Amino acid sequence: MSNRAILAALCGLLPLASAATKIDLNQDWRFRVDPEKQGEASGWYRALPAGTETVSVPHTWNIGKHEEFLGRAWYFKTFTAPPGKHVELHFGATFYRSQVWLNGAPLGSHEGGHTAYFFDVTPHLKPLNFLAVAIDNEPGVATIPGWAMLGYAGGNIWYDWWHYGGIVRDVWLAVNEPLLIRRQEIRTQTSAGAAEVADRVFLENHTGSAADVRLRLSAWAPGAAAPSATAERDARIAPGRQDVAVPLRINPVELWHFDRPALYRLEASLLDAGGALLDSVSDNFGVRTVEISNTRLVLNGEPVRLSGMTRHEESPWEGLAETAGTMKRDFDEMKELQVTLTRPVHYPQHPYILDYCDRNGILLIPEIPMWQFSEEQMRDPKVIALARQMMTEMIEQSYNHPSIFAWSVCNESATNTPGGRAYFRTMYETVKKLDPDRYVSYADDKISKGADPAVNAASIADFVMMNQYFGSWHGPAGGLVPALERVRREYPGKMVLISEFGFAGPFAPDNRSADRIRERIIREQMDVFGNFDFVGGAIFWCYQDYRSHRNLRPGRRSGFVEMGVVDQNRQRNPSFYAWRKRNAPARLQLDWLPGAGRPSGFRAVIAPRGENEIPHYTLRGYRAEFAVLDHSGKVIVAGERALPDIGPAHQFEVPFAESSSREVTLEFRLVRPTGFVAADEQLRWWEPESGGYRIEDMKKDGHKVP
Numbered sequence: 001m002s003n004r005a006i007l008a009a010l011c012g013l014l015p016l017a018s019a020a021t022k023i024d025l026n027q028d029w030r031f032r033v034d035p036e037k038q039g040e041a042s043g044w045y046r047a048l049p050a051g052t053e054t055v056s057v058p059h060t061w062n063i064g065k066h067e068e069f070l071g072r073a074w075y076f077k078t079f080t081a082p083p084g085k086h087v088e089l090h091f092g093a094t095f096y097r098s099q100v101w102l103n104g105a106p107l108g109s110h111e112g113g114h115t116a117y118f119f120d121v122t123p124h125l126k127p128l129n130f131l132a133v134a135i136d137n138e139p140g141v142a143t144i145p146g147w148a149m150l151g152y153a154g155g156n157i158w159y160d161w162w163h164y165g166g167i168v169r170d171v172w173l174a175v176n177e178p179l180l181i182r183r184q185e186i187r188t189q190t191s192a193g194a195a196e197v198a199d200r201v202f203l204e205n206h207t208g209s210a211a212d213v214r215l216r217l218s219a220w221a222p223g224a225a226a227p228s229a230t231a232e233r234d235a236r237i238a239p240g241r242q243d244v245a246v247p248l249r250i251n252p253v254e255l256w257h258f259d260r261p262a263l264y265r266l267e268a269s270l271l272d273a274g275g276a277l278l279d280s281v282s283d284n285f286g287v288r289t290v291e292i293s294n295t296r297l298v299l300n301g302e303p304v305r306l307s308g309m310t311r312h313e314e315s316p317w318e319g320l321a322e323t324a325g326t327m328k329r330d331f332d333e334m335k336e337l338q339v340t341l342t343r344p345v346h347y348p349q350h351p352y353i354l355d356y357c358d359r360n361g362i363l364l365i366p367e368i369p370m371w372q373f374s375e376e377q378m379r380d381p382k383v384i385a386l387a388r389q390m391m392t393e394m395i396e397q398s399y400n401h402p403s404i405f406a407w408s409v410c411n412e413s414a415t416n417t418p419g420g421r422a423y424f425r426t427m428y429e430t431v432k433k434l435d436p437d438r439y440v441s442y443a444d445d446k447i448s449k450g451a452d453p454a455v456n457a458a459s460i461a462d463f464v465m466m467n468q469y470f471g472s473w474h475g476p477a478g479g480l481v482p483a484l485e486r487v488r489r490e491y492p493g494k495m496v497l498i499s500e501f502g503f504a505g506p507f508a509p510d511n512r513s514a515d516r517i518r519e520r521i522i523r524e525q526m527d528v529f530g531n532f533d534f535v536g537g538a539i540f541w542c543y544q545d546y547r548s549h550r551n552l553r554p555g556r557r558s559g560f561v562e563m564g565v566v567d568q569n570r571q572r573n574p575s576f577y578a579w580r581k582r583n584a585p586a587r588l589q590l591d592w593l594p595g596a597g598r599p600s601g602f603r604a605v606i607a608p609r610g611e612n613e614i615p616h617y618t619l620r621g622y623r624a625e626f627a628v629l630d631h632s633g634k635v636i637v638a639g640e641r642a643l644p645d646i647g648p649a650h651q652f653e654v655p656f657a658e659s660s661s662r663e664v665t666l667e668f669r670l671v672r673p674t675g676f677v678a679a680d681e682q683l684r685w686w687e688p689e690s691g692g693y694r695i696e697d698m699k700k701d702g703h704k705v706p
Contacts, residue, residue, distance in 0.1 A: 020180070020279060023082055023173040025089075030076040031055045034134070037072050045101035045132040048076050058321035060095070060166035062137075068558070075133040075167055081125040084175035086206050090118040092169025092351075094135050095320060096143065101132045111386060112144070113137075113168070113320075114348040114369070115393035120206075121173075137165025142382045144390060145346070148372035150414060159371050160561070161312055161346070162547040164320035169350065178206035179213060179237065180279040184268050186400045187437060188287045194251035195287040197229070201244050201268050205237045212236050213278070214271040217246050222254060222262050255300045256286030256402045258340045258361035259673050260621060263402070284358060286402025292439065292463055295495045295534035299363075304617040305536055306363065307526070307583045308339035309565070310500070311543040313350060316568050324352050330570070331356050334543060335676040337565070337576070338583040340615065341537045343443070343465075343499060346371055346411050348394040357403035361674050364401070365465070365497075366394060367408035367443070375419040378410075384423060388430050395434045406439035407431050412467060415444060415458070416451035424457035441465045443499045448474050448483050453490045463536070464491055465499035471521050472507045480525060484532050498538040501525055505562025506553045511573075514562060519578040526582055530613040538614055540579065544568060584679035585615050586646070590668055592685055593653060599685050601655035602628070602666050608646055619646040621673035626654065630661035640671075662687040 030052035034044075042049065061073050081087075089102070095113030099106070103126055107119040139146045145159040185200040201215055214234050218227040231248035246268075254262040267282040289300055296303040311330060314320055327350060334342075339362055344353070347369040357364055368390040370383075377383050391409065398404060409427040414420040424442060431440045439462035446456060448468040453459040466487065471477035487496060503521050508514035522540070529535045544564040551561045560568045565576040586608045593601035604624060609616050627638035637656040644650060666683040 021082070021084065021175040023175065025077060025079060025171040025173060026057050028077065029055050029057055029059070029167075031059070031061065032074050032076075033061065033066055033069055034072040034074055035069070039072065039074050039134060040099075044074055044076075045106075045134070046104040047130070049074075052076065057167040057171055058092070058169050058318075058323075060164040060168055060319040060321045062162065062164045062166070063317070063319050069165070070138050070163060072134055072136045072138075073165060075135070077131045079129050079131065079173075081127055081129060082173060082175050085122075086120070086176045086178045086180065087122050087125060088118045088174045088176070089121045089131070090116065090170075090172050090174055091167065092116050092171070094133070095137055095165055095168050096139075096163075097136045099134045103130055112390050112393065115390065116169070116397055117393070118174070133167065135165055135167070137163045139163065141377060142380055142386070144383065144386050145369040145371055146373070146377070149374035149377055150372040150412075152374070156550060158549045159369075160548055160550045162314060162319065162549075164314065166319075166321060168319075168321045177278045179211055179270060179272070180204050180206075181268055181270050181281045182241070183396065184266070184281055184283060184400070186266055186283060186285040188285070190253065190255070190287060190289060193253065194249060195253040197248050197250060197266070197287075199246050199248070199266060199268065201246060201281075202241065203235075203237050203244060203270065204241050205239050208239055210236055210238050212273045214273075214275070215244055215246055216269040216271060217248055218267045218269070219248060219250055220265040220267075221250070222264065228264075250287070253287050256288040256358075257300060258306075258363060259617075259619075261359055261361040261402075261674065262286060263358060283400045284355070284402075285400045286358065288402055290363075290405040290439075292495045292536075295493060295536070297495060297536040299617075302618060305530070305611075305614045306341035306617070307538050307540075307615045308342040308362065309334065309337065309540040309543050309579070310343055310345045312345050312546040313347075313353075314546055315544075315570075316547075322350065327352050328356065330543065331360070331362075333566075333570075335360055335362075335674075337543075337580050338585065338615065338678065341497075342539055343367055343408060345542075348390075348398070351397075354398055354401045354403065358401050360676070361672075362403055364404045365406045365408050365441070365499075366398060366404060367411060368394060370410035370413060373410065373413040375414040375417040378414055378417075378423040379419040384426060387423075387427060391427060391431060392434060395431065399435065404438065406441060406462070407435070408465065409440065409442045411443040412445040413442075415442060416446040416456040418455065421455060421457045421460070425460065428460070439463060441497075443467050445469075445474075445500075447487060447491075448479075450483075450486060458494075459491060461494075463495040463497065465497050467500035468498065469501060469503075470525075471517070472503055477521070477524070480528055484528070484535070488532065488534060494534065495536045496532075496534055497536055498529055500539060500541040502541040502563050504551055506551065511562050515573045515575050518563075518565075518573070518575040522575060522578050522582055526614060530616075533612070535614065540565075544570065583615060584670075585609060585617065586619060586670060586679050588668060588670060588679050588681045590666060590681055590683040592666075592683070593655065595658045598658045598660075598687070599656075599664055600658050601653055602626075602668075602683065603651060603653045604668060605649055605651040606643070606646055606670060607649035619643070619670075619678075622646065622678065623671050624652075625669045625671055627667045628656060629665045629667070630659050631663035632661075636661075636664065 032052045110117045147157040182202040187198045217231045219229045221228040269280040270278045291298040441461040445467040470480040503518040505514040545560040545568045589605040592599035625640045628636040664685045670679040
């Protein structure tokens, strides 16, 4: 059962994804830190200790009185056993390393802070049950994330974000029949306006004997009341696990695009020999082609150049234990910032975020949190095994999201060494076995410094992700153009995504000064990227200031890394507006139509950015919204207009009766098919004593205007 299916059942935000009964366990937990790590020896897994506090999950202890606590802490809960034949205990995520007991019996453990896991608790249940979970958030040289040993020489080996320990996502019981569907993997190919869908359904049989079953697939088009396609297959399922492939065809098909994110839904139902429903799983999916051709990113046959920014899953009020409200608010604002592409940060994302990107149009490159690992770490069999586990969990849980077009296996690590290159090759092969249809890369900061392509793993990645901070960490801003020219020579035929760029506060005397530099870097470097045709997109670091022990101002050992276009409380910096304007996919030119001394209408020219700019793509399905207001705010004329596909510039005029008002304002918005504003401008006419001027012209001429 997919993790985002559970979020649907618990939050009511997504389609119900399984016939299993879901029982929410988020409320009424008891919590206690264990600084001496004495809890297990003291029997806390058998009975509630003294000194606990009441919490609800998702929860992190690193907000409030335990904000700096690094080590082991415990969660406890009692619950009554549900009726059912097969019962599982699911965790959406726990950071970082967990051990779980039920009624004093060990269920198992899990390492990794951002993916879901579960235990079969059927044999351990009693009428009243005592659940104990011990979690340790302390990093080491073989944890992911862990001590960033590339910084060992400088004594700065902490990773770059906060250690939010806890049960950071939902907890629930799933009550199933012993024959169940674990998950499905949906692959699509397009041909002549149709889609060939290959669904691989993973089944489990806990009955102890073989069973005859029928799989029934139903695919729904966006907004459809009845299935667009169906298929069935009979199977005999032996005890244990096996997968069954079922094909079906959708004709005609609507393609998924970041501006037109058409989502289909595929429901797989498992029936017994008599036709009774045993289980069902429902996942959203999209049909689209993403290719890299001639160093260009090609979506559904159209070359596109995209931009966006990263975002840490954290806030001062929730930490890593984010609510849907916080995630939606931030990503709505990121869509306002014209984000169509992101990594989106160093670790697997909450299912809500993946679903949001599916529904609202953001292409993703998810990553595991292997950050600034040394060659020795990348050779460590324990690290490699853990990295493969994390990639497997992330891919299996996120496989069906159409917003994902590539996977990233590490960030800013020693990939310019033989051991690092071998690590990448191992991970590349692992990912391709799990998901042969998507691209594989990693975020590389060595390529900006001239890493040897004969050794550096970027030469064997499907495309290059280049972290560069010219103007700060990587040297003078003037080094960017030579670095990109070197990449062109040394990695011929490779598409490059600028996977990080930006400006950190400590490189300036104060945050206001830093943000002015940040604005300049946004304007200047985005222009540079556009001039190199092999750069398919650019991702800014990052949306918000985030908590850390690293990359802070001198003398500070904890605080917030000042790199965001908003601060940690989501207050906008001037760079927010600079980014939004620079990354609008079109420029707007507004002019008044002259009348008898006053405007009698307006002309709007919408000009998409050119091929030598980022972002660049054809505007399809956009609309214009406008309102002309007098000095009191009374509407003179208002409306909206559907626009044709805009490759070359498009213009139209709207006449209106002249107003007697001495001031007229035009508010104009270019709106995406998804409803987000792609560009907006305001034009004002104001009548001083001697005739009318555009207010912008009056300012240029030195007039003092309101």
